[in-house]
Amino acid sequence: MYIEQSTCIQCxxxxxxxxxxxxxxxKEEGIVEIIFDExxxxxxxxxxGVCPTDSFVQQEMEFPRSLRxxxxxxxxxxxxxxxxxxxxxxxxxxxxxxxxxxxxxxxxIEMGRPGTGTRLYDVEKVAMALAPVGVHFEPHNxxxxxxxDKSTGxxxxxxxxxxxLSAIVEFDVPQSKLPEVFAALKxxxxxxxxxxxxxxxxxxxxGFNPVVKVAEESGFKVSxxxxxxxxxxxxxxxxx
Ligand code: SF4
Ligand code: SF4
Numbered sequence: 001m002y003i004e005q006s007t008c009i010q011c012x013x014x015x016x017x018x019x020x021x022x023x024x025x026x027k028e029e030g031i032v033e034i035i036f037d038e039x040x041x042x043x044x045x046x047x048x049g050v051c052p053t054d055s056f057v058q059q060e061m062e063f064p065r066s067l068r069x070x071x072x073x074x075x076x077x078x079x080x081x082x083x084x085x086x087x088x089x090x091x092x093x094x095x096x097x098x099x100x101x102x103x104x105x106x107x108x109i110e111m112g113r114p115g116t117g118t119r120l121y122d123v124e125k126v127a128m129a130l131a132p133v134g135v136h137f138e139p140h141n142x143x144x145x146x147x148x149d150k151s152t153g154x155x156x157x158x159x160x161x162x163x164x165l166s167a168i169v170e171f172d173v174p175q176s177k178l179p180e181v182f183a184a185l186k187x188x189x190x191x192x193x194x195x196x197x198x199x200x201x202x203x204x205x206x207g208f209n210p211v212v213k214v215a216e217e218s219g220f221k222v223s224x225x226x227x228x229x230x231x232x233x234x235x236x237x238x239x240x
Contacts, residue, residue: 001039001046001058008032008055014045019114019165040117040165041069064159067120071142071164105175105211106201107135109185112166112194120146121160122192123167127153129188133180135171143167175202175211182218 003023010032015023022038023045025031034045046056061069069076100106109126112118123143131137131153137144146155173181185198198220202211212222 001041001043001056002034002036003032004055004057005031005033007053009053011052013052014048014050014056017045017048017050019044020117020163021115038117038163039068040072040163041065042072042165043069043075047075064156064162067146067159067162068164071167072117100172100201100203102203102205103175104172104202105178106172106199107170107178107181108199108201109169109196110166110199111169111192111196112164114165116194117163117165118167118194119160120155120162120164120167122194123169124153124155124160125192126185126188126196127155127169129153129184130169130171130181133173133177133184135173135177135181138170138172141168141170143169175214178211178214179218182215182220186219 008031010025010030012025012032014032015025017023018034018039019042020038020040022035022040024033024035026033041061043058045051046058109130111123111126127137127143127147131151137147137150137153143155144150146159148154148156189196198215200211200215202209204210215222
């Protein structure tokens with residue numbers, strides 16, 4: 001995205017609309033401009049309609065720059081998954097897909113948030129820290145598509161400096177390995193320059209969630225904002 005300087009009247013109205021603070025008033029040069037390397041191509045400035053002179057221009061994007069909008073613009077479906085956003089639908093619809101079987105846990109590490117975003121080199125750091133535990137990266141997740149080696153979590157070199165509003169490292173793992181997953185995550189956390197939230201998905205056992213206690217024992221605070229599927233769907237996979 002860029003601002004057409006011949007029509008911009010420097011009213012500053014657009015500045016609060018950018019979720020990563022990429023729009024700045026450059027007082028020395030007397031212009032309002034977009035810091036190109038910080039922009040995640042989310043489109044919020046342009047499609048909010050805030051600009052009175054319609055000065056935002058969406059440039060053509062080639063790979064790997066195009067990844068920014070695929071990960072950040074909710075109006076764009078990711079070409080590798082066919083769904084808008086950064087994760088896969090299955091994580092939230094286990095009662096239909098049956099993807100996570102008994103004894104298994106689905107894990108998503110949602111990296112970046114409005115105000116920070118995330119660089120893909122930080123996403124790679126997290127993926128590479130978790131791979132040695134023996135996690136199985138979700139093949140339909142857009143981050144997994146960028147891995148050159150799914151056994152190590154290594155990603156393509158040419159995408160690492162790209163920035164997005166958020167990106168999700170998504171995998172499943174036996175519940176017995178969750179303490180190792182949490183330990184690896186804690187070790188890599190100080191080495192990344194963004195925030196993340198941790199999602200856990202599993203089947204209830206005898207009416208109880210078997211992974212909450214494990215997360216709490218590993219020092220993660222479990223939010224009450226959970227999502228419970230009540231099993232009204234028709235799992236495609238067998239029970240176990
Ligand atoms: S496209 Fe998004 S990230 Fe880029 S300047 Fe506009 S609001 Fe900010
Ligand atoms: S809202 Fe439009 S005219 Fe106002 S500073 Fe932003 S780009 Fe310029």
